Amino acid sequence: MSLFWRIFLLNAAVLVAAGALLLLGPITVSAPVVLTEALILAGGMTLMLGANALLLRLGLAPLQRVTRAMATIDLLSPRPRPEVAGEGEVAALIETFNSMLDRLEAERATSNARALGAQEDERRRVAQELHDEVGQTLTAVLLELKRVTGHAPEPLREELTQVQEITRGSLDEIRRIARRLRPGVLEELGLVSALTALTTETPTPRGLTIRRRMEKDLPPLGKEAELVVYRIAQEAFTNTVRHAGATLLELSLRRRPGGVELRIRDDGRGLGDAHEGAGLRGMRERALLIGATLTLSTGATGGTDVRLDVPVRNGNA
Structure with missing residues (x-):
């Protein structure tokens, strides 16, 4: 009726x-x-x-x-x-x-997967070009500077040495950027090693203490899920380092009933009334790709608490 x-x-x-x-x-x-x-x-x-x-x-x-x-x-x-x-x-x-x-x-999941896949391909391409083109060029410049420094007169040698150090620092920074764009350690050594490298290689402000607690016997997540976990951890870690003003950051990766939990907590200024930006939205979209649940909240003593629960079914995420 x-x-x-x-x-x-x-x-x-x-x-x-x-x-x-x-x-x-x-x-x-x-x-x-x-x-x-x-x-x-x-x-x-x-x-x-x-x-x-x-x-x-x-x-x-x-x-x-x-x-x-x-x-x-x-x-x-x-x-x-x-x-x-x-x-x-x-x-x-x-x-x-x-x-x-x-x-x-369904359409959002398909379009997000396509867009994020294209983004990862572009990151790999840029990282490869930085490593092969810019990196090799700076390496050649360093070798040439070393050769010229050996034949330069004493007053000029000190200045050339300073230029060498600046060039070497730029080369290290380019390599660090390339590793962040394309985490080769994730493909070669796994998620735990990649997260460890993320927390040790990323420049951090003075006074920030980082604590890591990562279990070794985690269930297999699959390449796509591991990349999602790494990218979300990378975004959360970068946000804390750049914007939180924190003195303590805790990163943990643990087994949970039915899945794996990634958690990143800090004692910084917290989320406040800030609107959700492209970074947080990208984290949520990546989590949806693998059926994970992303929760952002204020910690018990202030700061930000980022939690990612990745379900594991039939031995894989």
Whole structure:
């Protein structure tokens, strides 16, 4: 039955009941109307309108629920779905909305996977060019500077030595950037070694203490899941180093029932009222690619607490 006919029949039932009470009941209306009759009619109209409002509210309650779901649902992770309730057009509307969310989630996952895959390919290409082109060029410059320094007069030799040190520092920085763009240690030695290298090789401000707690006997996650975990840890670590003003950073990677947990906590200034930027949004999108749950919150003693729960099914993430 369509929504129109349901509302029409509800109103008709209320009106028929009111008319039957007037016809069959002992109440009569005289002319002119006396006060008692007016009060009885007013009470009857009030009851009739109240019954009508109650029936309409019950009939349209599923529409109110789906309206709230449309207004509050997180499009990055549109779960749980609104419960299919009601009949006819109302139930069909909720089912259609849920189907739309299913398609949106599937299309978003596909497009995110394609975009992040292209991003990783571009990072590998840039890292390779930095290593092969810029790195080799600076290495050649260093060798030439060393040769020239050996034949230069004493007053000029000290200046050339300083240029060598600057060039060597630039070469080290380029290599560090290339390793961050393409974490070769992740492919060669695994996730634990890659996270250890991340925390030891990234320049940190003075006064920041880093603590690591990583278990060795973790379940296999697969290459894609390991890359997601590494990138999320890299983003969270970089945010803390650059913006948190923290004195303590704790990174842990542990086995949990049904999966693996990555956790990064600091005692910095916390999230505050800052809007979600591209970095945090990228972390959430990466987590969705592998079905992981990303939680960002304020720590018990302040700071930021980043937690990533990676599910492991049938031995792999």
